[in-house]
Amino acid sequence: MKVAVVGCGGMGMWHAKSYAKMPGVELVAVCEPVFEQAANAAKLTGATPYETMDEMLAVEAVDVISVAVPTYLHKEIVMQAARAGKHVICEKPIALHVEEAKDMIACCEENGVRLFIGHVVRFFPEYAQMKEQIDSGRIGRAGVANARRAGGHPGEARPWYLEADRSGGVIMDLMIHDIDYMRWTLGEVKSVYGMNRVVGTTDYALVTLVFENGAVANLEAFWGYPGSFRYAAEFAGSDGLVRTDSMNSQSLQIRKSSPAEHGGKAVEIPQSPSFKDPYYVELEHFLTCIREGTEPRVTVQDACRALEIARAALESVRTGQAVTL
Template sequence: MGFVHAQAWQAIPEAQLVGLVDTDPNLLKTLGESIGVSGFPNLDTALREVDVDIIDICLPTHLHREAAEAALAAGKHVICEKPLALSLKDARAIIDAAAAAKKQILVGHVLRFFRVYQKARQLVLDHTLGQIGTIKTFRGGSYPKGWHDWYGDPAKSGTLATDLLIHDFDFLMWCFGPVERVYAKSLAGHITGAADHVLASLRFKSGPIAHVEGTWAYPKGFSYAFEIAGADGLIHFDSADKGPIHTLLRSGSERNASVEVPESPVEISPYQAELAHFLEVITHDALPVVTAEDGYNALAVSLAVRDSIQSGEPVLLPGRTGGES
C-alpha cells in the first residue's frame, strides 16, 4: 500500500512527500530514486532529519500502534492504513494518544472514496431502494503477496476477517449504522491448512441483514461485488463484469500467448481522493468522512467475526443488547 500512497501523494499539489521509511534498503533506493524522495531506515531518523507534518503509516497491522504512538508523541498527525490495529486495546491506545497529542488520527477505509460505493450509499440514504432487507458483498481473489508473508500470520494481519473484510464491514456500517450481532464460518477455521475463505452474517441494529464473503482462496485475480435489496428496488455491481477498457496484448513470440488487462479508470483514484480529503481535514480542521471511532468500530466487528468463527456461536457486539429486534 506504501507504493499506492506514495503515487497518490505525489499527485496532490498541496502535499509534498518528503521521506520514505522502510527497513529494506534496496526498496528504499529503487522507489526513492524513481520518485525523487529520500529514504530512512526507521521513523526516528526520519523525524530527526526531515521537517514533516503528517506520518502516513502503511506498515503491516501489528506494527501500527508502535509507529502511530511514536509519530503522535513527536507531534505529528497520523494517517493509518486499515485496520487501525489488531486489538481493540491497541486501537483505543492509538486514539487516546492522538487526543493527548491534540493531533489527528485518520484511518484509511478507502471504500468510502470509491465512486461506486458512494453511489450505492446515496441510493440507500435517499430511499430509492426503500426499506433495505438484505445486502450481499464479495471481496477477494488469490492469496496476497506481502512482506515476509505477513498476511498469512494471524498475529500480524489478524486474518482475512480483520484485514480484508474490514473494508466491507466499514462500508456497511457507514450505510446502516451499528452491528447488533455476527455469525461466521471460514474454510481456515474448518479445515486445517486451508486458504482462508470467510462467510459472515451481520445483523444491523437498524434492521438489515448482510452476508459478507471474503476469500484469499481463489486460483487468481481480485474482484469485489455487492448487491443491496430493498422493498422498492435492488442494485448490484460486480467489478469482475467486463469494464470500460479490456485489452488483450500479444506477448512473446508464441502464436497464442497473450496478457489480459482490464481497466476501469477514473480521473482521481480513490486513494488520491482519500489522502486529499485527509489533508483537508488536517489543514482546515474539517470533519473527516471516516473517523477514528469508525475505524475502531469496524475493527470490533472484524474481531467479533473472528471470535464467531472460533466459537461457532453468534457474537453480540459489546455494549449492545442482543435479541430478536
C-alpha cells in the same frame, strides 16, 4: 504540507506516488527497514530515503506521516509519530485489537495530532453512489445486502499475512472493508455470526451481520481466489435493487500489482474503473481535513467500530456461536 511515508511495500508505494503528484504537498521522506525498498521509492518520487523512523524524524520537518507498515506494527509506528507531534494517516485496519486502537487514539489526542484510517472503500465512487441511492430512498427500505471480495493470497508475496496473530487473516484484513461499508450504509450492528476455513494459502470466510434496524448482510471474503481481484455488493430494498460488480463495471479490465520485490510475487491492489484513483482521493481528503480542521468521511471511531465487529466475527468463528454487540 510536508509528508513522509513509513513502509515502502505495495500500499506505501501507492501513498508515496500519490503524494508526489499532489498539488500543495511535498513528499519529503520515505522510510523502510529494508533500505533497498526505501531507496527505490525515493528514486521514483524524489523523496529522501531513511532506514529508521528515529533517523527520519531527527532530520526532516514533516507535518504528516503516512503509515503503511504491516498491521501488527501500526500501534508502535502511529504512537511514535504522534509523540513527535505529527498528524497520522494509517492504513486499515487501525490495529489488531481494540485495546491497541484505543491506545493509539488516546495517544494522538494527548499529543494534539489527528489520526485518520484508510478505509478506502468509502472513496470508491460506485460504493459512494450506492450509498447515495439507498439514503435517498430510491430502492425503499434496504433489508438484505450481500458483499463479496476475493483475490490471491497476499501471503505469497509477504509471509506475515499467513500469520493470523500478525494479519488477523482474511476477516481482519480484507473483509473489514465491507464490514465498515455495511455499517456506514445500514447503521449499527446488533449481532455477528462467522465461519472461516483456512487451508494453506486458501482463507475463506462467510460472516452474517444483523443490524439494529433489522437489515441483514452476508459478507464473503476469499484469499486464494484463482482469478484476478474482484469485488461486488448488492442491496435489496422494498422498492428495488442496487448493485455493483467490479467485473461487470469495466469494459476494459486491468489487473495491477504493486512492484515485485527482488523479482518475486507482489500483493495485488484493488482498482476502481473510475477516472480518479480512490486512494489518491482518500489521501487528498485527509490532508484537506487537516488543513481545514474538518471531520473526515471515515473517523477513527468508525475504524474502531469496524475492528470491534471483525473481532466479534473471529470470536464467533472460534466458538461457533453468534456474538451480540
